[in-house]
Every structure is written in structure tokens, then in C-alpha cells.
Amino acid sequence: MLKPLSDLKSGERGIVRELQGGRRLAARLAGLGLAPGALVVVMHNYGRGPLTVSVMHTRVALGLGQAARVLVETREGEP
């Protein structure tokens, strides 16, 4: 099931499947490791303000608006 990265809570994980919001944003996200196929773990999502994620052994901070453009696949029941 695909859902926006911004909906994931702290500690939840998913696999990036789609990047929306145009080529420019997608190119920046891909350079930081957020490309289709990448496993991403949300480290901190306080629901307001930017969230931090761990992807490809690096930490990336991104605004809620940008995180909403990253669609990830999560497995139900998996922490």
C-alpha cells in the first residue's frame, strides 16, 4: 500500500516507490538517497515542522511538504 512519507510515525519504515512534485524536486531527493527502491526509516516525525529520516546510512531532514511528495510502500503489521 502506498502512502506519503509524511504520514509515517517515528520509527516506521517503507520503500520509496514514487516521487511526485516534478523533476527538480525528484532529482534533489534522489541525490540524497530518496530514490525509487530505497528503504527509508523515519527517525523523528513530530507532526509539525520538518521530519528526519534515515536513508542509505545517512540522515536527511525534509519539510512536511516535501515528505508528502515521497510515496512509500509499507507492509501492514510491520513496525
Place this chain on the structure above:
Amino acid sequence: MTGQPPRPVTIALAGQPNVGKSTVFNRLTGLNQHVGNWPGKTVEQRTGEMVHQGTAIRLVDLPGTYGLTANSEEERIARDYILRERPDVVVAIVNAAALERNLYLIAELLVLPSPVVIGLNMMDVAASHGVHVEPEVLEAALKVPVVPLIASRNQGLLPLVDAALRLAANPGAFAPARPEIRPPHRPILAAITARLAGKLPPPYPTEWAALKLLEGDTEIASLVRETAPEAWEGIHPVLLQHEDAYLDIAGGRYEWIARMVRAAVARPRAGVITVTDHIDKVATHPLLGLALLLGVLATVFWLTYTAASPLVNLLGKTISGSVAGAARSALSAAPAWLSAFVADGLIGGAGMVLSFLPILVFFFAFMGVLEDVGYMARMAYVMDRFMHRLGLHGKSSLPLFLGFGCNIPAVLGTRIIDDRRARLLTLLLAPLVPCTARLAVVTFLAPAFFGELATLVMVGLVALNLLVLVVAGVALNRLAFKGAKTAFIMEMPLYHAPNLRTIGLFVWNNVAAFLKKASTVIVVVSAGVWVLSHWPGHGMDHSVLAGLGRMLMPVGAWMGLDDWRFIVALLTSFVAKENTIATLGVLFSAGEGGAGLAGRVAAALSPLAALAFLVVQMLFVPCVATVAVTRQEAGWKWALAGVVLLLSLSLGVGTITYQAFSRL
């Protein structure tokens, strides 16, 4: 070839941000480096020279970039340099602890014409995370020389240069593995390549251009449209059909990387919780992080002023006492006006300004430490919540913090903000951050004006500046920028121990700019103020400067400034903020140098007018150097807008302060 000195080997240094690339560059070149701008660009260019075993080498530090798209100026500069200048070798620095992400840039570099050597840096950090990387295995998979490094401890740098020179001497031997794109798009790429063959002007390699077209690269698209219109006609419809290919290409690069590193990297099964993760639990927390940030900033200011104040006082006394005295006795045989010009004009003016140097050195040293250990990115993160409301970016907070040191690096620092509107707004607001020069003026005058209340007044003035910054930011964002929102995407680097060399260079670059200003602009203004305040004779009250000050007295009257000398002091602060003191020093000294200056100045104004004067001084138009760099970064229009904005804010807030308090 004999008789001619051999051409230096050119090595371009590439790498993603936060991989220790600057450490490598600084270690290799030492002080043999030049900082300038890329031709026609506002991006900093660093080049340097070194000699290795008799070979002269020219090192070019490319901007740190995550990839090589046409989407940011840095990435365009890096790829254009490699394509057009064809460096003999590209040395790419990667972080061994985050190899997969770092190899994304390598995947882009390997399809460009220059041979590549990989410097596998931060091997110690990787080991501490339980990550084991085998350089030989990676080298065998990529068919690219890989040299392990710990640049922070100076390990592996000479072997890295050796490997680069070996490759430069024999570039034909370079046959790397090249990333392939996913099978569904291969025939499409082949079709585009075939149509482009022989149609492109040098230096663009056909296959690279075809790949970039499929990725949606607007720069290459317009190049093909202009130079090969007939090929474009065939290619354009294909591109439209495969508009989403860029996602596949990016995903494909990481799949290729995963295959390349599979045998070379061993990681612990369960991810290690690193020191960085522990610290970030606090440092990136919405409340704790903010508390930490405020604590850190308060400590920086407290340490700066505690450490610097004795030195500033000592320097001030030495300059106004011994140095001015020595000048007077050396010139005792010269005409009296010359002795007064040197002792009161030059030493009393520009010399006093020099005494602020310790504040600058300490402030930039502390900021350099925060930057180098990796805390700055967390500052940006924590501040993003607030910056957002001003239509700004978390990253905007970094140049604004630098502004506390000096507004010039703040204006230049706005380059890190990739959104143009957020950058312009930051440029406009940056001069509202009180720089050390303005704080030094207040530190000097407030105790004389307000005695024991001085600290309270100083804190209040800084708070007022920041309040004005926030209000002006919100208003400008609503009115002029239509409430635009900006994207926030930023890597949070690992924390690491500070490197003294890096911090030293950071302090030196900033202090050198200040010394240059003090030795040129401020000297000229001090001299000019002295001359204008003594010409055409018959005492200072009848001078040209007094006339100009009196002409502006009606404006000064709004805020209780009934002494022309303060109005002149404000006017000269446009040239440099420190001139407020320099000018008052000249105008109030009357042959006594700088000694006892503060007392004489304080006696000339009522406390209320003094407060208004300090408010105006803190918010007054940016100094001419700041205006000049703003023009260089954003053009005349924005530079002038900044002057008008601050002029109206300073006069407005100064008047309100005076009028409101006098009615209490």
C-alpha cells in the same frame, strides 16, 4: 618536449557535501590556495598548488554536489568544468560510512570523459559504526583506483596523489565499469544516441548527452534544440513519451551501486545506534532542541565577550595611549595640524576600530567550531519551524547567525539557499542582525550612557533588532513575496571532532576581510571626517561637517538628537559601522586622543536621546561593503531596496522609541 617546463597536472576534487573534501583540499594545498568565484558565478571557487615528487599539480576544488544535474548552479559548474576543461584526473572523495549514497555522484562522474580516482575517506568513522569496507574489492568491482583515507588524521593522502598521477600519466588504461540503465529504457537510450551521433558540438560526449536528455535535463535539451534542430525533431517526441524515465534512471543508478558494493561492504545486521543518533534525540527535538540552540548561542556570545573584553580594553588603551602618544612625539617637529591629524584623525579613528578585532576572532572561532562539528545543520533544522513563518528556510538561519559576526559573510552565506525568493528575503533581512561592529559601538557607549543598566539596554537593543527582523520578515513575505513557501531538504551530517585547521582557515578568511576593510575604507573615512571637521578652520563648530549635520537637525529632532556630531556619526557609519566610534572619537577628542571619550560623549546627550541614538545606530542602513556585496549577489535593485528598508526602519523605530518614552 625537452627544454619546456612540464605543464602542471590538473586534478579536480569532487565529492558530495560532508565527506571531508575540504579537509583533503586544505591538507594538500596548505596556505597555497586562492579563494575566488567561478567565472561569472556567485559560487566560491578554491584552487591551489602543490608539488608531489617533482610534479607540479594544480588542484581545483569543485563545489560539493550530490549529483550532476542541471538543477543547481553548483552541479552545473562541476559538470561544465569537467566537460570543458578536461582535468587530467578527477579525484572523488566518498564517505566510507555512507558508501552507497556517495557512489551516486561517482555513477554520474564515470560517464564523463576524465578518468576518476576514488578517495575512500572516513575509514575510521565507518569502522566505529561497525562498517567494514574492502578497498581492493571495491576497486575490482568498479575498475577504478580506490585509495583508503583518514583525511582528518592525514592518512592516505600521498598514496591518493600517487594514484592520481599514475592515472594522469596513463589515461588510456582507464576502463571503468559504467552504470547501465534499467532494461526497459535501454532501446530508447540507444535510439536517442543514434540520432545524436555526430550532431553535437564538442565537448559534449554523445552517450552522456543522450542519457541527460532522457533524464529531462533542460540545459542539454536547449543545446540540442539550438545546435541540432533536425535531430531534436526526432528526439523530442520520444522524450515526451518517456517523461518519467528520470525516476527509473535514478533508481537504476542505485541498483548498479548495490551490485558494485555487495562484495566490498560488510555491515552489522542490526543497525548500530550511533553517537549522532543519541545527540540528535535532544538536538532535533522541537522543545529540547530549541532550548539547546538558545543555550549554545548564549554561551557563544557570553564566551566571546568574556574572552574578548579584556583584550579589547587593553588594545583600546594601548592605541589611544601609547600609540597615539608615540605618534605625537615622533611628529613633534612637524606642523601641529599634521600631528593632530595622525593622532586624533587616523589613530583616534581607524586605530580604535582595530581594537574590536578580538571580538571578531573569538566569534568566528566559535561559529567555526559549531560548523565543523556538524551542529549548524541541526540549528537550521530547529529554526526551520520559525523561519517558515517568515517565508524563509531553515537554512536562512545559518547566514543570519553569521550576521552576528559580520553582515558581509551573511550576505555571501545566502548562497546556500537554493530557492531564489527565500534567498532574496534573507538578503534583505540579514543587515537587521546586529554585527560585531554595531555591538562593539553599543558596548562602548551603553556603559557611559546608562551605567549599571548598560547590560539590560544592550540585551534590549539586540532583542529589538531581532523583533524588527521578524516583523519585517512576516510583512515582506505577505506583501512582496505573496506568502511563498519554500522546500526544505538538508542532509544532517554525522557529528565529529572539530578540526583546528579547518576552523583556523574559517577564522582567517573572515578576519582578513575585516582587516582589509579597517586598513582601507575606515582609514580613508577617519581621515576624511577629520579633514571635514577642521575645514575651513575657525574651530570645529564652523566646519563643513558641522554644517551638514546641522542641515539634518530637523530629522534628528524627531528622536531628540540635538547635537550635530551624533548625526554625522550616524552618516559616517554608512561607510563602516565602527565609524560611529571613530567619528565620535575625532569630533569629541579635541587633542586628547581617545582617552575618556565615552564620558565626554555621554555628557552631550539626554538619556532618552541616547537610547534613541543607539536604536537608530543598531538599525541604520547597512554599511557600504554590505551594500556592495548585496549588489554583487542580487543586483542594484535589491541593494537599494535594502538601504531604503533599513533607513525607514531605523528612523521610524528611533522616533517611536523617543516619542513613546518621552510621553511616559
